[in-house]
Amino acid sequence: MDRKLKILLLASEMSPLAKSGGLADVTAALAIHLKRRGHDVRVVLPFYRCTHERVHQVNVELTSMCVRMAEGEEWCAVLHACLDGEVPVYLIEHDHFFDRDGLYHDDNMQDYGDNPRRFGFFARAALQLCMDLGFAPDIVHANDWQTALVSAYLKVWFWNQGELGRAASVLTLHNLAYQGVYPTDHYGYLGLGLDNFQPSIFEDHGLINFLKGGIHFADVVNTVSPTYARECLEPGGGFGLAPYLTDKGDRFRGILNGADYQVWTPEHDPLISAHFKAGDLVGKALCKREMQRAFLLEEDPNICVVALIGRLVEQKGFQLVSEAIHAILRDMEVQFVILGTGDQHLSHHFGTLPARYPGRVGSFIGFNDELAHRIEAGADFLIMPSLFEPCGLNQIYSLRYGTLPIVRATGGLDDTVDQYDERTGEGTGFKFWQPTPRAVYDTVGWAVSTWYDRPAHIDRMRSRAMRKDFSWERSILDYEELYDQALRVKSDYDRHSRG
Ligand code: ADP
Numbered sequence: 001m002d003r004k005l006k007i008l009l010l011a012s013e014m015s016p017l018a019k020s021g022g023l024a025d026v027t028a029a030l031a032i033h034l035k036r037r038g039h040d041v042r043v044v045l046p047f048y049r050c051t052h053e054r055v056h057q058v059n060v061e062l063t064s065m066c067v068r069m070a071e072g073e074e075w076c077a078v079l080h081a082c083l084d085g086e087v088p089v090y091l092i093e094h095d096h097f098f099d100r101d102g103l104y105h106d107d108n109m110q111d112y113g114d115n116p117r118r119f120g121f122f123a124r125a126a127l128q129l130c131m132d133l134g135f136a137p138d139i140v141h142a143n144d145w146q147t148a149l150v151s152a153y154l155k156v157w158f159w160n161q162g163e164l165g166r167a168a169s170v171l172t173l174h175n176l177a178y179q180g181v182y183p184t185d186h187y188g189y190l191g192l193g194l195d196n197f198q199p200s201i202f203e204d205h206g207l208i209n210f211l212k213g214g215i216h217f218a219d220v221v222n223t224v225s226p227t228y229a230r231e232c233l234e235p236g237g238g239f240g241l242a243p244y245l246t247d248k249g250d251r252f253r254g255i256l257n258g259a260d261y262q263v264w265t266p267e268h269d270p271l272i273s274a275h276f277k278a279g280d281l282v283g284k285a286l287c288k289r290e291m292q293r294a295f296l297l298e299e300d301p302n303i304c305v306v307a308l309i310g311r312l313v314e315q316k317g318f319q320l321v322s323e324a325i326h327a328i329l330r331d332m333e334v335q336f337v338i339l340g341t342g343d344q345h346l347s348h349h350f351g352t353l354p355a356r357y358p359g360r361v362g363s364f365i366g367f368n369d370e371l372a373h374r375i376e377a378g379a380d381f382l383i384m385p386s387l388f389e390p391c392g393l394n395q396i397y398s399l400r401y402g403t404l405p406i407v408r409a410t411g412g413l414d415d416t417v418d419q420y421d422e423r424t425g426e427g428t429g430f431k432f433w434q435p436t437p438r439a440v441y442d443t444v445g446w447a448v449s450t451w452y453d454r455p456a457h458i459d460r461m462r463s464r465a466m467r468k469d470f471s472w473e474r475s476i477l478d479y480e481e482l483y484d485q486a487l488r489v490k491s492d493y494d495r496h497s498r499g
Contacts (some may be wrong), residue, residue, distance in 0.1 A: 001480040002328070004247045007034060007041040008137040008167075010126050012119065012146035013103065014043060015263075017051045017081070019369075020103050021311055022257070022393045023143060023174050029260040030479070031087045033472040037480065040133065044126040046098040046118075047079060047091035055081050061090060065132055067125045070191025074121055078129055082454070090124050104146075109342070116186040116208065116463065123149040126159055136163035138140065139483050141170045145180030148214025152192055152202075159497075168490035170482060171218035173211070175390050177315055180210030200244070215244050219489040220251045220482055224391035225412030231252030231388065249395050251489060255479060256415055257391040258472030264376070264397040266466075266472050271373035275400075278466035284377065284402060291378030293370075295362025297335050304451040305335045306444060307379035307403065309372050309394055312342030312350070317385035317408060322349050322438035324444070330356055333449050337379060338363035376401040380458075381447050387435050389413045395429070396470045402462040405429035406447050408439075416470060425457035428465040 011033055013024035027043065034041040061080040066073050076094040080406040083089050092098070097118040105111045112118065123142070127150065142150045157163045166430035187197060187208050197203050202213035211498070215221055223229045229252065232238035238245055245252050263269075266284070267277045273290045276283030285301055292299045310316050318340065328334060333372075338350045338361070353361040362372055375381070382398040383406045391412030395405040399416070407413040409431040412488060420427035429449075451458050 001484055002275040004038045004040065004228070005137045005138045005483060006127065006136065007039050007141060007483070008130060008135070008186075009034075009041055009043045009141045009143075010123065010147040010150055011043070011045060011143040011415050012122070014045055014083070014089070015052050017045060017091075020367075020390070025260060025263075025393055026174065026257050026398060027082060027143060028257060029472050030476075032084050032260075033258070033476040035087050036481070037476060041087060043083065043087060043088060043089045044122075045091055046122055047093040048098050048103060049100055050103075051091060053446060055091070057081065062132060063130075065125065065463050068119060069121060069124060069189055071189045074125075076125060083183045090126075092122060092129075094121065094125075097121060105494065110166070111345075114120075114186075116210070117189055118178065119146040119156045119180070119210070120149055120186070120190040121230055123147050124153055126150060127153055130164050131161065134375045137167050139170060139486060140167045141172070142214065142237075142424050144174050144177055145214065148180070148218075149190065149192070151214050151217040152196070153217070153437070156192055156196065156460055166490070167486075167496060168325070168483070168486035169217065170486050171217075171221045172388070173215050173221065173223040175315075176223070176232055176241060177357075177388070178209070179204075179212065179239065179241070181207050182210075203242075212241060212244060215241065215248065216485055219493065220486040221245065221248055222253050222255050222482055224255065224257045226254035226256065227414045228388070228390045228411035231411060231490040232382055236289075241400040251485070252431055253482070255475055255482065256412065256470070257393065257396075258475040259393060259396040259400065259470045261471055263398065264373075264400060266401050269373055269377065270379040273374070276377075278402070278463045279337045281402060287374065288379070291337060291363075292335070293375055294374065295337050295364075296336070296359065297362050297432035303333055303335055304380045304448055305337055305378070306381045306406070307337045307339075307375045307398075309339045309375055310384070312340040312346040314343070315387055315389075317387045317435060318346055318350075320385045320435065320440045321383060322346060324423045324440040325353070325383075325478055327441055328444050329360060333444060333452070334444070334448050336361045336363075337373055339368065339442060341367050341427050342368050346424075365404045376403055379403045380451060381430075381444075383440070383444065384408070384413055384439055385432075386410055386413060386434070392416070399428055399465040399468050399470075403467060404447065404458070406443055407431055408435060409433050416468075420446075422450065422454070422457070422460065423461050425454070428461055428468060455481050
């Protein structure tokens with residue numbers, strides 16, 4: 001695309017200012033790469049408590065901004081920070097909504113009851129900010145349910161606001177399992193009109209569904225891998241949203257996430273103890289020893305290590321590992337390193353394994369970015385047995401670190417990992433299909449036996465994996481094409497609706 005666009009990118013997370021999962025990394029990478037393509041991209045984020053601690057330099061953009069919600073005015077301030085020294089980031093400061101310990105839920109994983117108001121306000125505030133700054137974006141790009149309402153606000157409230165009303169909206173679905181479904185008593189506050197509270201738009205079995213309404217109003221919608229996009233359209237797919245995504249026709253597609261190789265690369269990752277690259281893995285051996293030491297494992301380069309990193313939630317399928325791990329440890333010469341946080345039962349289970357298997361299992365229950373890097377660098381395999389996976393970033397990172405993925409062939413995991421062929425040694429990882437502990441056991445066994453019995457294959461797979469290119473430079477061109485389509489769709493819509 002030659003045309004340079006003005007893009008307003010809205011998200012509820014962005015690394016390093018606020019992160020609970022992959023969305024944060026994707027938002028940052030998308031912003032930086034769009035900027036590098038010459039677009040005028042500006043990000044809007046809530047100013048969370050954790051953001052206070054992580055932001056280095058911040059200026060006041062607006063000391064006060066009035067956001068009119070249907071039940072009255074909300075007042076906030078807007079701060080201005082910078083991402084990577086080049087992308088403007090506007091932080092919406094509304095302490096009552098955002099000055100809390102968690103992004104979406106409290107310490108007991110209970111959703112904040114006022115989430116629909118927090119994020120409804122946020123979406124509406126982002127457009128108010130455009131008005132107050134005189135910034136008229138060509139594209140308003142929302143991500144997930146938290147910001148999905150912005151496409152509705154554009155068409156319901158801002159359609160007659162000059163250039164801003166002509167902005168096209170794009171909605172990226174990072175995970176259909178989270179739709180923002182809430183009781184109707186919040187609907188009045190949002191001010192989206194009773195006309196829009198119907199089953200094809202916001203109504204969902206008597207509740208409000210933010211994502212469903214967002215999909216309806218967005219000019220184009222995408223998700224984060226081609227295979228996940230296909231899975232979402234299958235009958236019963238997309239957690240009930242398949243019919244609405246089907247209705248979008250060619251205005252719904254999958255674009256594979258890229259990885260930010262500035263941050264995730266073993267050649268110059270500042271968080272790991274030694275650097276390495278394809279063809280020269282001396283540093284990886286040092287990282288493995290350092291990781292074994294840090295996790296109190298037996299320091300032995302000749303024992304293979306399987307890592308598990310991620311949110312301990314049902315989607316990730318880690319309960320399958322928790323069921324299979326005893327038989328794996330009984331039958332195989334293998335160590336485990338576990339890093340995760342989430343579900344209490346799984347946290348307890350994984351947290352107590354080191355005491356049951358001293359020297360063979362190490363775990364850290366919590367969120368720790370540095371450890372994630374050290375594990376990616378030091379482990380031999382990374383297991384991701386997800387029940388579904390829109391894209392998945394960890395397996396893409398692990399390919400770059402020569403840590404071969406063991407994955408269930410679903411969504412983006414299927415798109416990014418090539419199955420090992422033991423006749424030829426081709427492939428970059430080990431895939432299975434059945435979501436069962438047995439399949440986990442068998443596939444870990446397959447990987448481990450390959451590690452011991454066919455080391456030449458492992459070497460070749462590593463070198464192939466490390467050379468795989470999932471950089472944003474490629475995916476960003478697909479996003480430009482998506483923006484182009486959004487502009488065409490929106491201008492047709494404006495022509496028809498305005499006569
Ligand atoms: P999701 O977005 O569903 O959580 P992804 O694989 O797309 O899954 O992205 C997960 C990201 O979050 C990766 O950058 C991963 O390293 C990071 N991550 C997840 N859990 C933890 C944790 N406990 N500590 C540190 N980083 C974590």
